[in-house]
Amino acid sequence: MRPSSLHLESRCIHGGQHPEPVTGAVMPPIFTSSTFIQESPGVHKGFEYSRSHNATRFAFERCVANLESSGLDEAAERTCGGFAFASGLAATSTALELLDHASPLVCMDDVYGGTFRLLSRVRVRSAGLHPTYLDLTDPSLLEKHLAKNKAGMVWVETPTNPTLKVVDLSSIAAICRAHGAISVCDNTFATPMLQRPLELGFDMVMHSATKYIGGHSDVVGGVLVTRRADLAEKLRFLQNAVGSVMGPFDAYLALRGAKTLGLRMQRHCTSAMQIAQWLQKHPKVAKVIYPGLATHPQHALAAKQMRLNDAPAFGGMITILLKGGLDESRRFLENVHLFALAESLGGVESLIEHPAIMTHASVPAESRAKLGILDTLVRLSVGIEHVDDLIRDLDHGLSKV
Template sequence: MAHDTSRLHLDTRCIHGGQHPDPSTGAVMPPIATSSTFIQDSPGVHKGFEYSRSHNATRFAFERCLGSLESSGLLEEQDRTCGGFAFASGLAAIGTALELLDAGDCIVCMDDVYGGTNRLLNRVRARSQGLKVVFVDMTDAARLQAAVKANAPRMLWVETPTNPTLKLVDLAAVASIGKAAGAITVCDNTFATPMLTRPLELGCDMVMHSTTKYIGGHSDTVGGALVTGRTDLCEKLRFMQNAIGSVMGPFDAYLGLRGVKTLAVRMQRHCESAMRLAQWLERHPKVERVVYPGLTSHPQHALAARQMRLHGQPAFGGMITIFLKGGIRESRAFLEHVHLFALAESLGGVESLIEHPAIMTHASVPEAMRRELGISDSLVRLSVGIEHADDLIADLDAALKRC
């Protein structure tokens, strides 16, 4: 029997949120349910499971945990997966969320978003769904207000901190503009995670995650998720998840559920180490500029301190962006000489990763837009893992000496 885990601390919900022992065996950890189909006693008479695209016990367990962590406010009695929906990738989750829109609708999107989000909107859905896509710098509420007034969007899409320039967006302000306009406000909470930022509590209608990142936490699974507390959206998403079919498989759901159990302790370490590294980098002579929401030099440090909190204290995540002195030659030399930091796309794993967005994760963003956003050849993005911070600093120091 499900019990209400929604009032427990987030640390506890990472482990117990939406979870209960397997009713058939008492297994404490949910088994990986591999069956694609389920026996029926008579046509249409079954135990609530018909076909695994629609019903999978391992995926349901992961979805309930995410629903609990993001505080959807929905209990299992109200919604089978507590408002959580898991998909084959973050982009599959975004693609499914966009199906809430009709052909020709407008979506207003934060200008600095993950390159794949930009590509899906600009190069796929603008054509196939006729979406009108308007990119706006949502750090400026007046600009957002004007874009909403001019375009009557049905959806606002926001990321905070943004990828890769780590701009902060005031979620409460954006959500209230969205609500007044009758638009669905969706927050990609991949960078901050539910441990640090609480989009639904701040008024957003839906949260999106690439669970490939901090939720999974070990760079060994690809997945995505949507969470909502709105029962009307729940109903539509459940239909879309099944109708489109880009669902998360049971093995990835198991890895996601296993990974998320340590999210609270991992995020604490990510935040502590990233702060140390950011302060150290800020003093390094080869570094032109460091962007990290925890630094007082970050233009939105005050907003970050309010909106990103862990255990009641400001906490700023594990992502750092630096601008090196020089250009592509210096960036390449630096990136070719790191050892502990793996030169690889993605982020949010226990191991530290480093990458060059202009050539790697954001190559799909049109060059003019990259220039406008400041994604230059000297910009390098770091995902600070949970190794000892002294070792990470030594690794960066040695590589910086080579550029």
């Protein structure tokens, strides 16, 4: 059976995987060798130097490429439409290398703070890039912008970090195609279990594998996947030429994590829905933002676009606004215990954080205010603990507010 004909849960385990040819090992060994023997100059087994070729990394790259429906993965034994990097930001940096110096690009207005920082504080200076930030929940804004301006790339996140805006991927992909812009979706929050942008016409997907794909908060990594052979060729070159590759130990951990992505996402989604509904009724909570709630402005779109086994599924991230101010947020965050107060998300353990002070501190205060990243805004990453224990923990924290 071709792995691509399997259900996604099975592809998490078998997608792009082959037993190791020498020993038949079912799980790929961690190939630590930095270099590989050549019989004669240029005559080798396809492996020269580990930055360019590493079989453990290739196994992970094939897995994610398969999950994201790259379509390029089955053809090649070695690598495919997937490219793994040392972090999510290393993946983003390499994707930006597809652009020529001084290129204009469009970026979703609400993105991970580090993506914003890389664009606005590094690449504007070092590569002369010209980013324009737009609220792409309204695709007509992109259409209007591209009618008058060029853009080499359009960078989308959906659901966004941290305000969980949902972008219509099919519409954005069609507009990008019509205007010749490379469309990239940061799919970290939804994961390929819920949403596969390449199937909706996107050119590329990016992941912080540090999050749901790795899933255990014990590895930092990133991945790019493309369905376009021309972009795959360029990314293969750039991955090696820029050199911020994922190491073999990390690739092993990330692949091990990816095998349970299907199971974990089911639990993240059901628990997050239950918690969001519970939070909505809590008197200390002013607002709950979760794409699964009917009150979410793009709920209908999310229900169509984010699906697990053909049923709507909205992910494990919830954002809330508390009543009060920064003091109330601090008291809440200091008094939850199962939810660990820490940056990051997507692990088996629940995490909670304050974006204005923590993950999005690099977004200027003015932009944060415009986006609604207020002092009372708290972001929850719902883990896979028993949901009753998580609700009890939140209830305790809120009782101290």
